[in-house]
Amino acid sequence: MNGDPGLELLNPTRWREVLEDASSRTLRFVAGARHIMPERTTCADHAHYAAEIVYHPRGVGRTRVNRMVTQFSAGDIVVYAPREIHDQHAEEECEDVCIQVALPPAAARRLRYGFLLGGVEGDWLVEEIEALSRSYGDGSALDQRVLDLRVTAVLLALVKRACEASESLRISTTERYVRKAEQYVREHFADIASLRQIADHVGLSESHLRHLFRSARKRSLVGYLREVRLNRAKVLLATSPHGLKQIAGMCGFTDEYYFSAVFRKVVGTPPGQYRLRQNPAQELAAASPA
DSSP: OOOOOOOGGOOTTTHHHHHTTTSSSSOOOEEEEEEEEEEEETEEEEEOSSSSEEEEEEEEEEEEEEEEEEEEEEEEEEEEOTTEEEEEEEESOEEEEEEEEOOHHHHHHHHHHHEOOOOTTSSSSHHHHHHTOOOBBBBBBBHHHHHHHHHHHHHHHHHHHHHHHHHHHHHHHHHHHHHHHHHHHHHTTTTOOOOHHHHHHHHHHHHHHHHHHHHHHHHHHHHHHHHHHHHHHHHHHHHHOHHHHHHHHHHOOSHHHHHHHHHHHSSHHHHHHHHHOHHHHHHHHHOOOO
C-alpha cells in the first residue's frame, strides 16, 4: 500500500460504531466473484446495494470514492460502503477477489465511503475471502446461514483490524511529536523562554502540543522542562564551582531567587544545602569552628 492520501485516511471507527449498534443482527452473504483487470484499464463508476469487500492478491492500481483517490497494491483489501459510487483503475494487471455483504437497512444508511487495510497476505482473512468469493448464496437455508456467519466474521474482523491500525498510526504520530519536543527541551532547556518556542519547533500549536504531551506522558510539558532544568542544576551544584546566580542562568531560570524557590519546592532542600550534602568535605568545613 502506498502512502497517498485517500481511503486509508478515513476513520474506520464509524464502521465499528455502526456494526456494534447492529451487533445482534447477522449480516447477509450476497455473492462472491473474482476477475482480472488488464493493465491500464478502468472499471467505470458503479455501486452495489450491499457493502463490497475487494481483496487484491496481485497488481497495482487506484480507486476513487466520492472524489477521494487512494492507491492499492498486492495484499491490500478495500471495503466500500453500500450504494457508494466508486471506480477502479489498474496501473498494472490486477486480480480482484470480491464478496458482497448486505447490512441491516438502518446500518447501511449510516455508512459512507470505505476504508483500506494493507498487507494482509497469508492469513485466515485472505483464505476466507478467497473461499467466499467462490461461494453462491443459492443453497439451502442452512447453507445460507453458514455463509452469513462467515461473512459477518470477515467484515467485523476487517473493521477491527482497520481501527487498530488507525489507532496505532495515531499513537505513533503522537509519540513522534512528543519525542521531538523532549529532545528539543534536553538540548535547549537553558534558552527556552516559553512553551510556544517548543511548539513552534515541533510544528504544532502550543495547546495541541501540551495536550499530546500530557496524553502520552501523564504529566505536563512545563513539568518536564522544569525537571530537565533541575536535573542539570543538581549536576552543576555537585560538580562545579559556579555560584547560584550563574547556575540559575545556565539552567534557564530568570534569577537565582526564583531558581532557589523552585529547587526547594521540588527537591525539598535549598540549593546551597544540597551542594553541601553532595560535597561532604565542604559540609564538614562549613560546620567546623574557625
